[in-house]
Amino acid sequence: MSIAGIILCAGKSTRMKSARSKVLHSVCGKPLCHWVIEKALQVCDGPIVVVVGFQADEVQKNIEGRFGARILFAQQKEQKGTADAVFTGLGALPDFHGTLLVMYGDTPALDVEKLSELCKNQHKSNCKVALLTTQHFFAADSGYGRIVRQKDGSIAKIVEEIDASEEEKKINEVNVGVYAFDADFLRQIPLKLKPSNKKNELYLTDAIALAKTHAPVVSIEIPYHESIGVNDRSDLARIEYCLYQQIVERWMLAGVTFSDSAHICVEAEVRLGQDILLEPGVQLRGKTLIANNVTIGTGSILRDTIVEEGAVIHPYSICENAHIGRNAQVGPFARLRPNSILEENAKIGNFVETKNTRFRKGSKANHLAYIGDAEVGEASNVGAGTITCNYDGFGKHKTILGDRVFIGSNSTLVAPLTIGNGAYVAAGSTVTKDVADNTLAIGRGRQENKAGYASRLRDRLKKRKETDC
Ligand code: UD1
Ligand code: CA
Numbered sequence: 001m002s003i004a005g006i007i008l009c010a011g012k013s014t015r016m017k018s019a020r021s022k023v024l025h026s027v028c029g030k031p032l033c034h035w036v037i038e039k040a041l042q043v044c045d046g047p048i049v050v051v052v053g054f055q056a057d058e059v060q061k062n063i064e065g066r067f068g069a070r071i072l073f074a075q076q077k078e079q080k081g082t083a084d085a086v087f088t089g090l091g092a093l094p095d096f097h098g099t100l101l102v103m104y105g106d107t108p109a110l111d112v113e114k115l116s117e118l119c120k121n122q123h124k125s126n127c128k129v130a131l132l133t134t135q136h137f138f139a140a141d142s143g144y145g146r147i148v149r150q151k152d153g154s155i156a157k158i159v160e161e162i163d164a165s166e167e168e169k170k171i172n173e174v175n176v177g178v179y180a181f182d183a184d185f186l187r188q189i190p191l192k193l194k195p196s197n198k199k200n201e202l203y204l205t206d207a208i209a210l211a212k213t214h215a216p217v218v219s220i221e222i223p224y225h226e227s228i229g230v231n232d233r234s235d236l237a238r239i240e241y242c243l244y245q246q247i248v249e250r251w252m253l254a255g256v257t258f259s260d261s262a263h264i265c266v267e268a269e270v271r272l273g274q275d276i277l278l279e280p281g282v283q284l285r286g287k288t289l290i291a292n293n294v295t296i297g298t299g300s301i302l303r304d305t306i307v308e309e310g311a312v313i314h315p316y317s318i319c320e321n322a323h324i325g326r327n328a329q330v331g332p333f334a335r336l337r338p339n340s341i342l343e344e345n346a347k348i349g350n351f352v353e354t355k356n357t358r359f360r361k362g363s364k365a366n367h368l369a370y371i372g373d374a375e376v377g378e379a380s381n382v383g384a385g386t387i388t389c390n391y392d393g394f395g396k397h398k399t400i401l402g403d404r405v406f407i408g409s410n411s412t413l414v415a416p417l418t419i420g421n422g423a424y425v426a427a428g429s430t431v432t433k434d435v436a437d438n439t440l441a442i443g444r445g446r447q448e449n450k451a452g453y454a455s456r457l458r459d460r461l462k463k464r465k466e467t468d469c
Contacts, residue, residue, distance in 0.1 A: 002098035003119050004046035004183065006089035009033050009063075009105035010053025010076040015232040021055040023105040024062055025236060028243045029267030029285055032230055033059070034066055035108030041070070043101060043115045049089040050105070051076050081201030082177075087190050093183070099123050100183040102204070106230045107177055109239055109246075114222055115178065121218050122180035128211035129185070130218035131155075132176035134227040143231060144174035145205045147219070155217040158205035163197045175205060176227040185211065243268070279315070297331065305336070308344075325361075337372075360403070372396075373415065377403035383427065385410035402437065 013022035023033035033050070040048050052059045053076035060073050076088040086102055093100075099119045103110070114132065122130035133147050145158040146168050158175045159168050189210055195202050211217055228239045247268060248261045255274035258264050265283045266272070273292035278284075282296045286304035290296070294307050297315035305319045310327040313319070317331030321338035324330060328342040329349075337355035342348060346359040349366035357374040365371055365382035373390040375398070376382065386407050388399045397415035401407070405419050408427030419425065420437035429443035 001123050002046045003044045003101055004093055004096045005040040005044040005048040005101045006086055007036055007040060007050045007103050007105050008085045009059055010051045010079060010085050012054045012079050021059050027108050027240050032108050033105040036103050036105050037067060039110055039112050042112045047072055047093060049074050049092045051085045051089045053079055082204035083193050083202035086204055096183050098183055100181045102179045102181060104177040109226045109228055109242055111226050118220055119180045125218050127215040127218050128182050130180045132178040133173050133219050133221050134176055134224050135172050136174045136224060137172055139172050139174055146171040147173040147175060155219060157209035177229055374399040376401045380405040382407045383409035387412050389414045
């Protein structure tokens, strides 16, 4: 059995009140339309066409960036309604005969099994269309099309809310907007559909009454939370809440402890191992990957970051595009900016910022430092208050520290700079010249102690105060 797909993403997104197409709005870290396309890819063995229109270039580029050449595109020049959009999509499938799965790009929570079942039912029963419905107990003003059934229970038509009679508006069974069509039937009907409705659009839903004249329309009822379509930002919030809950549930069953699941956010593309503890307020975003036995402390935010086994991220640490090695420790209050790499047992402590820097095995910066564009060798120690001066206003320069280097507190390392293995930088130094292996560098004003001077100074200042009075 051959199944092709058409996904509608051309609409103007009027109700979103946004300059961006609604299908590009993010739900749990992934654009709305990606959710739908990923599901279509699991169900369809044939071609999949995405119909673009409003902001066509942005939408197409975004989809191509994620799915490559597997997806075809058709451009709907004017947004004349969902039926017009589907006919546009069909234009890209001239030779396809079989089951055509039609989905709207704004309905992300659908269940793949049900989509497969829908297509199979259409094929088996040889009807012209099979569709998904749901019971919406607060259907009034929901904007969903109502499923109008005949006395024998079979589907007569779908009526859009805006065109429905008061009686029809009371129907709770609504149209989800997912259909398995016989492609050849759809090809025959364009001339039979008319924009005779309040929106003056060509409704795909009008195809149902036409299909019924050939064979009874088949339907599958799904739970409401799977059916939510996003038209405005309140729908967006509702669906995101549902999907976050599903993600949390999945990871809990896979061995992750959420110490306050209502206030932890794990985006859709994140992957987690076992025996991970996520404390309240943790946010795991993008393509973050966390191995077994990792603890992520309260309020920490990780984006596109890899954390290896046994590492601990203490509270309120922010990591972006970083790699945290086995048993390494980060935070509290650390900031790992892009391309920060911590090898095994490395340690980045409180108020330390790193960027484009590798800390090799067991090296540390425990407090208050900025280490950027640097390499820190094995078992080296960077003292509190150390700053790599990596930027001269024009370009970035590298600081390279060897193994077992000790950088005393409050040192300023002016890049480009290389400090050799086993070298020692005295606290408070400004280091501008390379330091050879096992060498001590001191770059600061020399201290002088004047015996008795403090007492003499005090007497002088006291006398001056008395004469002033
Ligand atoms: C649609 C259904 C409604 C159903 C609801 C479920 C129609 C006429 N109505 O209403 O019965 O209950 O979905 O969520 O189909 N689009 C285009 N080109 C257009 C118009 C729309 O590509 O010319 C795309 C939109 O980008 C969107 C999808 O089609 O992804 C659905 O359009 P939308 O305006 O959201 O339809 P609803 O009013 O939600
Ligand atoms: Ca919609």
